[in-house]
Amino acid sequence: MPKQKTHKGTAKRVRVTGTGKLVREHTNNQHKFEHKSSSRKRRVSGIGVLSPADTKNMKKLLGL
Template sequence: MFTSLARFVGGGAVRAALGHSVAWFATRLKTHKGMAKRVRVTGKGKLKCSAIGRRHRAQSNNGVKVQRLRKTDYITGADAKTIKGMIRAR
């Protein structure tokens, strides 16, 4: 039963042969702390972040762009899927 799972978990075949559960020995997937500090997950599962381009050298931007950058930004598409995996969001 565990031999098919053993290929996905490192060293699982040996542990399964000893009678141990393969899932019990699986490594813990840790949250990417740097990404977790920059992104918030909304109630519906969307990823919310602040707009980029506001940290420094903003004096070269015109006023309309600065106003637009004050708004909250949402991450979508393939980037959202990757980041959800990094922060373990469902």
């Protein structure tokens, strides 16, 4: 049986923490910041943990 390939699009966007959680960057945090409010920019900065509902499918795509 062939090996399962990692989904490269997912691998570029999601990473695994030391405890096994999946984290991703928030959306709307790349450019055009002059049109966004300060509170919105603070809210989308940093990383977010994937919900348990999405984690199962993402782990399958990552080959975990």
